[in-house]
Amino acid sequence: MKLTFFGTSHGAPEVGRFCSGTLLETDGVSYLVDCGAPVDALMLNRGKRFEDLRGIFITHMHEDHMGTLPAVLKEFGHYHPTAHGTFYLPEDGAIEAFLAWDRAMHGGYDANRVSFATVKPGVIHDDDHVTVTAYLTEHIRPFPSYAYDFYCKSEDKHVLFTGDLRGDLSDFPKTAQDLHRTAIVSELTHFHVEQHVDTFAACDCDVLIFNHMIGYNTEKMPDIIPKLPMAVHVAADGDEVVL
Ligand SMILES: [Zn+2]
Numbered sequence: 001m002k003l004t005f006f007g008t009s010h011g012a013p014e015v016g017r018f019c020s021g022t023l024l025e026t027d028g029v030s031y032l033v034d035c036g037a038p039v040d041a042l043m044l045n046r047g048k049r050f051e052d053l054r055g056i057f058i059t060h061m062h063e064d065h066m067g068t069l070p071a072v073l074k075e076f077g078h079y080h081p082t083a084h085g086t087f088y089l090p091e092d093g094a095i096e097a098f099l100a101w102d103r104a105m106h107g108g109y110d111a112n113r114v115s116f117a118t119v120k121p122g123v124i125h126d127d128d129h130v131t132v133t134a135y136l137t138e139h140i141r142p143f144p145s146y147a148y149d150f151y152c153k154s155e156d157k158h159v160l161f162t163g164d165l166r167g168d169l170s171d172f173p174k175t176a177q178d179l180h181r182t183a184i185v186s187e188l189t190h191f192h193v194e195q196h197v198d199t200f201a202a203c204d205c206d207v208l209i210f211n212h213m214i215g216y217n218t219e220k221m222p223d224i225i226p227k228l229p230m231a232v233h234v235a236a237d238g239d240e241v242v243l
């Protein structure tokens, strides 16, 4: 399994960092977790094939996580006529609004090759390569809201993406500490990392990967990393992590 971090910035791009989008590749197929700009261009620049994409999973509808979704859908429709996949959005209303927007922009999509599904808590996707389970987070208030973390499981690798979380980290996934994961990919923006070292130290994983970086946390990482018992990777744009 390989993860490619197309964008590792916080809620807006910065010099050298784009918005959120991570490609998970396994068994010759791929999946996108979040779709911030400009994931479509970065896919092409890195030689990633839209024909290999099986699922696009959106943690929540903040623009930094889904802003380039129309362009990715257009790639499926106009430029890669054999591509097929499912777009998972976190609420019914988001799908309705997005499809209305797409009709206005591009006249609609090919329903024979592209499908849409609403993320609900529980298993949302299961194919021969990956099972994806969604858990609600409380990132968007009031709760219950429509923000999720995603647990992606292949035959022998287990990766948890926290998505965006609350400022007090009270919704940090309990499964990160209760069950072993090959990798945990955690955001690093909506809290002050030095206040939550114990939470991260309790994670049961081979490697803890931080992305969705913001400056006031990034600069603290040299002090934080030695306090964590697992391997730690602080992601930069373009990084590939092989699990
Ligand atoms: Zn965000």
Ligand SMILES: [Zn+2]
Pocket (backbone or CB within 6 Å): 060, 062, 139, 164
């Ligand atoms: Zn957000």
